[in-house]
Amino acid sequence: MAEDLVLDTAIRDWVLIPLTVVMILIGILRYFVSKLMQSQQTPDAKIVKEGQVVVRARNLRAGANFIPAKSFRARRAYFSNEENGLLHVPKGQGQNPQAQMFSDPNMAMDMMKKNLSMIIPQTLTFAWVNFFFSGFVAAKIPFPLTQRFRSMLQNGIDLSTVDVSYVSSRSWYFLNLFGLRGLFSLILGEENAMDDTQRMMQMGGFGFDPTKNLSAEKDGLDIIQHEWALPKFEQRAEAVLKKLVS
Amino acid sequence: MVTKTEETQLNRLENQVDNGGGGAWEYLCMVRKLKVRRSVKVLKHGLLILNDSKKRSSLGPEEWTLYEQVAVAAMDCQSLEVAKLGGMRFFVLKLMQYVICNLLQDCANALQKKFPESKRVGRLEAMVLEAKGSWGEAEKAYPSLLEDNPFDQVVHKRRVALAKAQGNLTGAIDLLNKYLETFMADHDAWRELAEIYISLQMYKQAAFCYEELILSQPTVPLYHLAYADVLYTLGGIENLLTAKKYYSSTIDLTGGKNTRALFGICLCTSAIAQLSKGRNKEDKDSPDLQSLATAALEKEYKQRASDKLSVFTSGFKSLKVSS
Numbered sequence: 001m002a003e004d005l006v007l008d009t010a011i012r013d014w015v016l017i018p019l020t021v022v023m024i025l026i027g028i029l030r031y032f033v034s035k036l037m038q039s040q041q042t043p044d045a046k047i048v049k050e051g052q053v054v055v056r057a058r059n060l061r062a063g064a065n066f067i068p069a070k071s072f073r074a075r076r077a078y079f080s081n082e083e084n085g086l087l088h089v090p091k092g093q094g095q096n097p098q099a100q101m102f103s104d105p106n107m108a109m110d111m112m113k114k115n116l117s118m119i120i121p122q123t124l125t126f127a128w129v130n131f132f133f134s135g136f137v138a139a140k141i142p143f144p145l146t147q148r149f150r151s152m153l154q155n156g157i158d159l160s161t162v163d164v165s166y167v168s169s170r171s172w173y174f175l176n177l178f179g180l181r182g183l184f185s186l187i188l189g190e191e192n193a194m195d196d197t198q199r200m201m202q203m204g205g206f207g208f209d210p211t212k213n214l215s216a217e218k219d220g221l222d223i224i225q226h227e228w229a230l231p232k233f234e235q236r237a238e239a240v241l242k243k244l245v246s
Numbered sequence: 247m248v249t250k251t252e253e254t255q256l257n258r259l260e261n262q263v264d265n266g267g268g269g270a271w272e273y274l275c276m277v278r279k280l281k282v283r284r285s286v287k288v289l290k291h292g293l294l295i296l297n298d299s300k301k302r303s304s305l306g307p308e309e310w311t312l313y314e315q316v317a318v319a320a321m322d323c324q325s326l327e328v329a330k331l332g333g334m335r336f337f338v339l340k341l342m343q344y345v346i347c348n349l350l351q352d353c354a355n356a357l358q359k360k361f362p363e364s365k366r367v368g369r370l371e372a373m374v375l376e377a378k379g380s381w382g383e384a385e386k387a388y389p390s391l392l393e394d395n396p397f398d399q400v401v402h403k404r405r406v407a408l409a410k411a412q413g414n415l416t417g418a419i420d421l422l423n424k425y426l427e428t429f430m431a432d433h434d435a436w437r438e439l440a441e442i443y444i445s446l447q448m449y450k451q452a453a454f455c456y457e458e459l460i461l462s463q464p465t466v467p468l469y470h471l472a473y474a475d476v477l478y479t480l481g482g483i484e485n486l487l488t489a490k491k492y493y494s495s496t497i498d499l500t501g502g503k504n505t506r507a508l509f510g511i512c513l514c515t516s517a518i519a520q521l522s523k524g525r526n527k528e529d530k531d532s533p534d535l536q537s538l539a540t541a542a543l544e545k546e547y548k549q550r551a552s553d554k555l556s557v558f559t560s561g562f563k564s565l566k567v568s569s
Contacts, residue, residue: 049427049428052429059431066461067457067460068457230494237493237511237535238534238538244501
């Protein structure tokens with residue numbers, strides 16, 4: 001298209017800026033609501049202990065060469081023997097997370113709360129944007145883009161003749177939804193940033209199984225070769241002292 | 247763990263605050279964040295803020311955190327002050343205790359009024375009881391707190407401290423063992439346990455704890471040194487050989503600056519020689535480690551305490567003869 005579209009300044013004042021402000025306010029509101037809804041959950045004793053066991057086993061693996069062979073073997077047996085080792089997970093006892101979720105209503109409740117705080121405002125704002133601002137060309141970005149960006153920037157406008165650098169209001173909404181993370185981390189503090197993309201990742205990563213962690217750690221311990229590092233230290237100490245004395 | 251940069255930053259801030267340069271609140275925040283123990287300073291500067299109603303209200307909700315921090319610092323200071331005043335008259339001490347107790351009560355009351363149901367305040371009150379020396383009441387208060395939240399590490403540790411303060415070392419060991427069963431990656435607890443074991447002369451158990459500490463922080467020379475000490479105390483040719491190795495690792499890690507490790511090497515070598523007499527088993531790994539350690543010690547003595555040099559050389563002659 002040869003001629004440029006002229007955007008009414010009223011569009012800037014009544015569409016672009018309100019939309020942005022509303023998105024920011026909703027983000028902040030959602031942060032506080034989700035903070036309010038967060039239930040004080042007491043961690044499960046087993047999970048706390050498993051976490052600590054893993055840390056200690058990792059320490060053992062990393063520092064194995066610093067303790068005498070006898071001590072190392074005793075510890076390895078303590079962690080990974082087949083009868084009652086701390087890292088040993090009896091077969092069939094590894095609860096799958098799905099079952100765990102259903103057995104613990106609190107967990108399902110928590111998930112639901114998280115989902116609700118994410119989905120409800122999103123659908124509402126989307127409906128709102130659709131209702132009031134559908135079909136607007138809300139902004140123009142100052143550089144040209146290729147045709148591939150059309151679906152990203154001109155959602156809701158089905159005209160192939162409009163230049164790609166024009167942004168539709170619905171697309172502006174999506175850009176805000178995903179792009180305000182940096183702003184939120186400024187306003188709400190670093191770790192409080194509400195990030196939808198991260199949320200989604202968490203959802204995908206759900207169903208993480210702590211017992212897998214244990215058995216992985218056990219395998220790591222089993223294959224480790226103990227090679228006491230201390231005898232070497234005598235020579236090194238000698239070298240240090242020689243330098244010191246001379 | 248406090249890193250070096252954080253420490254220098256903290257010291258700079260402390261210096262600034264001490265000289266009236268402002269930034270007291272930042273300093274207190276930093277102390278809280280790094281969990282360092284500077285109770286005297288915290289008490290002094292925290293009280294200055296708390297007594298100034300304008301400054302206090304400007305903190306907003308953080309005011310209550312400050313109350314808690316100052317209360318804990320005051321409790322800590324009581325014991326520190328008592329230790330410092332050791333030689334002074336009894337009555338000064340009592341006065342001090344009285345003042346601090348009042349202050350504590352004030353802090354606890356203010357918090358109690360604000361958060362009547364809070365567990366954190368409950369914990370603080372139990373600690374006040376403990377600081378006042380009413381062991382019985384404190385002992386009752388802690389388990390009820392644990393019922394609400396069985397994973398409150400501070401309460402667990404307070405219980406251990408309480409048992410230790412009453413002189414009930416075996417009780418403290420039991421509690422610590424129970425705590426470590428769950429929180430087994432807490433190396434400070436392992437260290438405490440090791441020290442209690444040593445004071446009860448249970449060296450084998452202490453050695454286990456020190457191994458655990460070395461595992462969690464393999465580059466801290468103090469753990470190597472303590473482990474070597476324990477092994478040397480246990481005795482036996484095998485333990486002595488191991489002890490010598492750990493003394494040498496301490497030397498390596500400290501760059502030969504640790505006098506205790508140098509002495510340890512000398513003592514270990516002579517003890518080993520005594521035990522393996524007749525077996526004619528020479529130490530092939532490091533034949534001149536002992537002579538080097540002695541030379542290093544001699545140099546150290548010459549530099550730092552030349553008047554003690556004669557004592558040192560005569561003392562070492564007897565060692566040499568036996569080896």
